[in-house]
Amino acid sequence: MNQIVECVPNFSEGRRQEVIDRIVDTMCQVHGVRVLDVQSDVDHNRSVVTAVGAPLAVGEMAFQAISTAAELIDMNHHRGEHPRMGATDVVPFVPVRGVTMADCVALARQVGERVGNELRIPVYLYEEAATRPDRRELANVRRGEFEGLRSEIATLPNRLPDFGPAELGPAGATAIGARPPLIAFNVYLNTSDVSPARAIARAVRYSNGGFRFVKALGLLVEGQAQISMNLTDYRSTPIHRVMELIRAEVARRGLTVTRSEVVGLLPAQAAVDAAQFYLQLHGFSPDQILENRLTEES
């Protein structure tokens, strides 16, 4: 099976289109990498790029993108609503096919070391690649943002980067890590009252005692109550288990689910896992998916 890693770097530029284009061009020029999506937000002044390829190619792409962003973005002049600490703010590597999480952790560390040594940019390893428990959470790593980190990096021992110098240049610092694919999953209820959506969001999310890999909010979207979720590890907290809990919570309030939606991409395995659950499929192997056989090496 050919190896595919997804990489979703976030850059601190969402306004100057020529800068965004030059960074994306750098990424596209790496052989064996495909850029699937670019989303820029003017208010956040930030761009999120989704790219895929074999591990080595994606690692090279990440390095080149960080290098180009460091040339073009000066964090001393960056303003935006989204928290940030570097020109390339965060670089997650995501295992997609034929690659383990350990492979992605190794890739994050290799790229991080090279960025620290060759570009002299401080690098913090986060999530699955973190070297310390308090650095698993990106919010901890980015605390104080560029301005706060600039004053603390040289003086506070716990802010020492994993790679690179203990001082911030105009490119700031970069968080590099590994994480499972994220699924953005929303469920709509047959009510215009937001309170049941909020209560059910609390029931399913980790922070209030729910599923370990669910973040959830109750919202009102075009007059309809919505439970808006991020599933951060669909193999450990599968989408169908979340859906069944929501159905139980919805039913006991005398309401129904009118529909659900996935925003952005869904790994095929997440659909297969749900089909297996609802069809009571036993002994089903990923090898039985016709398309998985097509992508094996000859």
Next chain:
Amino acid sequence: MNQIVECVPNFSEGRRQEVIDRIVDTMCQVHGVRVLDVQSDVDHNRSVVTAVGAPLAVGEMAFQAISTAAELIDMNHHRGEHPRMGATDVVPFVPVRGVTMADCVALARQVGERVGNELRIPVYLYEEAATRPDRRELANVRRGEFEGLRSEIATLPNRLPDFGPAELGPAGATAIGARPPLIAFNVYLNTSDVSPARAIARAVRYSNGGFRFVKALGLLVEGQAQISMNLTDYRSTPIHRVMELIRAEVARRGLTVTRSEVVGLLPAQAAVDAAQFYLQLHGFSPDQILENRLTEES
């Protein structure tokens, strides 16, 4: 998106391994084709080969396989339990990705014409490629088998082949056609009594008034009642709709479904369709499956 056609030729040889090997070798040697599976049955004296590739490559492969089988198999000496009329008995083309059923029908006709003209083997187009309604069903085309067809092909006008001569040589005749992917789906019940499985098989299958694209039997497998099914067009009669009808029929008899199984390959889209149904996903596009994006042409 790259184009993939599946081809599942059936050969009238399931005993002489060297003959099977030479036919499969012929198929493997066509550039751009991958042989996924070979299943030989000694009692049937028949082998079924599953291969995939781009349409032109798969068409060439089918022609070469038919040519090799005609050299190595003499139908005058073939005996086996399975009905058959030719050395290469039946060749279905199946659209898998980036290919329509019409493309597969065109491919069946091109290969059929070439087999008739160059190899002088009578060819009958069947299923979606049929040129007459009575030839859609393979059983009609193969009526009388090799021996019966030999005496009728020159004398009965309705047995005139679509391509090739109106006489049978030692290679017999070949049915070439196009059909959707077939899913072999079995559901087990919590009983050792076969009669509910038989009754439910009758409820779901086309021949007794059930779903149009379901063939079903009630069986006893290792002491457990099983509904054994072929779903012959999963986009028109989806797996989840069959499962829900079975659950209703099982429940009203006071029984439960203990598990189900897919034998052989499942198209990823069938799993996605089931996930969409059970998760109430609306507005979901195949483009949202991450793996579908990976296989697009750059």
